Amino acid sequence: MDSGNSGGARPPRTRRKMQRVTMSDVAKAAAVSPSTVSLFLRKPSAVSERIASRVQRSIDELGYVPNYVAGGLAAAGSKVVSVIVPSLRNAFFSETVAELERLLARGGLQTLVGHTEYSLDQEEALVRAALSWAPAAVVLTGCRHNAATRKLLLRSNTPVVEMWELGGQVIDQAVGFSHEQVGRHIARRFIDQGYESAAFIGARLDEDFRAAQRSEGFLAEMQEAGITARLVENSAPASTSNGVRLFEEVCMNPVRAIACSNDTLALGVLFEAQRRDLSIPTELALAGFGDLDFAAQMVPPLTTVRPAADKIARKVAECILRPQAETDRQNSPFPTEHDTGFTLVPRASG
Amino acid sequence: MDSGNSGGARPPRTRRKMQRVTMSDVAKAAAVSPSTVSLFLRKPSAVSERIASRVQRSIDELGYVPNYVAGGLAAAGSKVVSVIVPSLRNAFFSETVAELERLLARGGLQTLVGHTEYSLDQEEALVRAALSWAPAAVVLTGCRHNAATRKLLLRSNTPVVEMWELGGQVIDQAVGFSHEQVGRHIARRFIDQGYESAAFIGARLDEDFRAAQRSEGFLAEMQEAGITARLVENSAPASTSNGVRLFEEVCMNPVRAIACSNDTLALGVLFEAQRRDLSIPTELALAGFGDLDFAAQMVPPLTTVRPAADKIARKVAECILRPQAETDRQNSPFPTEHDTGFTLVPRASG
DNA sequence: CTTGTAAATCGTAGCGCTATTATCTGTTGC
DNA sequence: GCAACAGATAATAGCGCTACGATTTACAAG
Structure with missing residues (x-):
């Protein structure tokens, strides 16, 4: 209509594009081919110094920012790692995510987080979304x-x-430890100290499978030692105020x-015990x-179990x-487990 | 070599590709064109019901997972939002990130987190990386x-x-409140109660500008009221154990x-005061x-300031x-500020 | 039956980059 | 001086998808 369209000339497509500096712009400015710019970016040692400096200068002058989206598509796999945790409100997970993000960033990987609020269906949705990014890896919490x-x-x-x-x-791969063992170790300590009754306080045990396993280990070990132990739980989050509530229930x-x-x-x-004038650990x-x-700072300091959180993140x-x-070695086809262990930290509280 | 290459047949390029089900596969299986599948995915209401169900069935059967990387490239802009916070160890930020992630997920956006460890240079690096994803938006902490x-x-x-x-x-847009005012409000409370000497305890004030502003507001208000107030700080993180250390310094x-x-x-x-038998708030x-x-649960409950964290995330x-x-309205070209305010929560501690 | 019009479907050209092959430089050895 | 060769640079073909216009279909009106 508007052009001499006899051969096959088409009206120019109006294609919205990100108005941004592209690799070709850099190439043009540096008077080299786009492939050279790409090569320089991915493997600087492969281009001559003369060209390298010219390209670098153009990059700086134009303020070029590479487009990972395009890169990911061309390279069949993006540089993101999707990390899915139950909750970021939980210090374990926010710390792990933080540490992981730091470590992965060193390897040039970006972290995409999702949190499931302890719902398996939510997890499925997040995994689906995560896979849509053709991620370099997916990290899940729990098994x-x-x-x-x-x-x-x-x-x-x-x-x-x-x-x-x-x-x-x-x-594929698992990194962690046995929560059941954690529960048993705590129980063992109570048993060794000769306490004759006990309770396990838990929040959201129906959703937090790991906490549930700790409770099971605790109760099992207690029972095996012939000590009465009961479970007190509710479905509120594992907060300090919920600790108060659950303890009130125990006190009945x-x-x-x-x-x-x-x-x-x-x-x-601890706070509620203070309020009730209950002495820890005497009573x-x-x-x-x-x-x-804060565990070590409490009055009295809290006996607890230290998971090797940093070790988990590192692993x-x-x-x-x-x-x-190791490019030439394919992924080991066998699922692997890495046990990072844990440490019982005995302190004055019990 | 392997084909009848006389005309212009090239040796087939060995192109690694993600061996995954593509949209074309789905289209083929559903006997429609790829564009229809794409349309169905983006705007289900635009395709007839007959076709919709056929396409959906093919998707399910093949286990098709859309590739956002390709989509992002074609659509000139990805569906990620990059959120950059100083630290995920800080409950404010981990909560904000969690809430933000939840809200953005509803709008079909994914959250990419980065944490700067309170370093502006690190922040620059993260912003650079973030922009490489052609994100739908970038969220930063502080100004x-x-x-x-x-x-x-x-x-x-x-x-x-x-x-x-x-x-x-x-x-572009800012959502928050004045930290200087927070400091002043706390000071005002102390002044009203008639205390005659005071200290502000701070961690990492050289990097945590917001905490620094709170301290400045506090000290300024105190000074204006003619009350001696000093600043005690160090560069360790804002942890409970660091609170103990800083308080020890104050005690000298x-x-x-x-x-x-x-x-x-x-x-x-609080813990260190308990250890020293210092009564709060009497002494x-x-x-x-x-x-x-935990603030409300402490013994005595802690007087504090509640930022409208959820409101911030929502805004x-x-x-x-x-x-x-609102597709048809372009972004307002004027930077906007939204003040979410804060609340002084007076409790028994002071 | 034709025609007009709206709705549904399709065809195709890239998005910006990387992987791969092809081409071009210099060097060296005889 | 020229082949042989390595090292540096360039050309090219998609990656899987979306936007856009083009085409087809469905259906009402004439």
Whole structure:
């Protein structure tokens, strides 16, 4: 219509594009080909120094910012790692995410986070979204997932790391420890101290499988030692105020020792005990899980279990980064577990 | 070699490709064109019901997972929002990120997090990386950034939201409140109670500009009221154990009231005061910032300031989501500030 | 039956980059 | 001086998808 369209000339497509400096712009400015710019960016040592400096100057002058989206498409795989945790409000996970992000950034990987609020369906949705980014790896928390999630992951052929828990059916790689053992160790300590009644305080045990396992380990060990121990739980989050509430419930039927599913809950117990003039550990022994920063500062200091959080993050990062390094070796086809262990930290509270 | 290559047949390029189900595969299986599948995915209402169900069935059967990387490239802009915070260890930010992620997910946006460890150079690096994803928006913490960051953002033409602080030179949109005012309000409370000496305890004030502003507001208000107030700080993180350390330093030269740059620090002060048998608030008044969950549970409960954290997250999400909704209206070219305010929460500690 | 019009579907050209092959430089050895 | 060779640079073909216009279909009106 508007052009001499006899041969095959088409009206020029109006294509919206990001108005941004592209690699070709840089190439033009540096008077080299786009491939050379690309090569320089990916492997600077492969281009001559003369060209390198010219390209670098053009990049700086134009303020070129590479487009990972295009890069990811061309290279069949993006440089993101998707990390999915139950909750960022939980100090364990926010710390792990933070550390992981730091470590992965060194390897040139970006971290995409998602949180499931302890819902397996939500997890499935997040995994689906994550896979849409053709991620370099997917990191999940725990080893319980619904069937769809598992299938999605398996057929995607993406490296998967499950962290903070061991003992399930591993998809690809798992880094963590046994929560049941944690519960047993705490129980063992109470038993050794000769306490004759105990309770386990837990929040959201129906969704937080790891906390539930700790409670089970605790109760089992207690029972095996012939000590009465009961479980007091609710479905509110594991907060200090919920610790207060749960402890109030325990008090209706007092016990000699309390194990909490984590330190935050224990802090609530401590405060409420102070309010009730209950002396710790003389009248009530208290233990937590996590060894969060405040645990050692509490009055009295809190007996707790320290998971090797940093070790977990490091190991997970390693699982993701290593395969990249060894290009010629294919991923080991066998699921692997890495036990990072934990430490009982005995302090004055119980 | 392997084909009848006389005309112009080239040896087939061995192109690694993600071995994954593509949209064309789905189209083929559903006997429609790829564009129809794409249309169905983006705007299901635009295709007939008959076709919709056929396409959906093929998607399910093949286990098709869309490739956002390709989509982002074609659509000139990805569906990620990059959120950059100083630290995920800080409960404010981990909560904000969590809430933001939740809200943005509803709008079909994914959250990419980065944390700067309170370094402006690190922030620049993260912004650079973020922009490489052609993000739908970038969310930053605070309104102090180095010149390069600012320039990068400005020329990128990406929506930018700065959160948790007001008062700087806004790039695009800002959501937060005045930290100086927070400091002044706490001071005002101490003044009204008639305390005659005070200290402000702060961690990392050289990097945490917001905490620094709170301290400045506090000290200024005190000085204007003619009350001696000093600043005690160090460069360790704002943890409970650091609160203990900083309080020990204050004790070498006791004061009647202490304001902490946040609740976590105040918790340390409480514990150390208990250890020293110092009664709160009779001998020492204490105030914090944040109103974290444990603040109300402390013995005595902590006087603190509650920032409208959820409101911040909601407003930020709104700033990002709204422009998408109103397609025909272009972004307002004027930087905007939204003040979310804060609340002084008076409790027994001071 | 034709025609007109709206709705549904399709065809195609890139988005900006990377991987791969092809081409072009210089060097060295005889 | 020229072949042989390595090292540096360039040309090219997509990656999988979306936007846009073009085409087809469905259906009402004439």
